[in-house]
Amino acid sequence: QVQLVEAGGGLVQAGGSLRLSCVASGLSFRSYAMGWFRQAPGKEREFVAAISWSGGSTDYADSVKGRFTISRDNVKNTVYLQMNSLKPEDTAVYYCAAEPTLRAVLGGLRTGMRYWGRGALVTASS
Secondary structure, eight states: OOEEEEEOOEEEETTOOEEEEEEEESSOGGGEEEEEEEEOTTSOOEEEEEEOTTSSOEEEOTTTTTTEEEEEETTTTEEEEEEOSOOGGGOEEEEEEEEEOOOSOOGGGGGOOSEEOOOEEEEEEO
């Protein structure tokens, strides 16, 4: 059974930083692209970032490019999202996701992935 468990959410002032982590189990982590999505109150879920199985390719939404960094540790079965210069509009529940693919091209994953975590709330106050 695939499980994705997020941690690291919380409340931060605008301009601050947070790092989310997601530990994966029940899958062959090295065979999966990983991603982060978010859903703000009253809005649809949206893509944030993705990383290929090797970590060699990454993809970011324009709204977070230059502020957020996705990375992974294939020994610890963990994917991270470093969030800097947070804005109130970044407030959302952040979901970790996994897709079984060895492709380096990640654009097709922006619409969704196969497995999902339960989410972690990030609140950036103004």
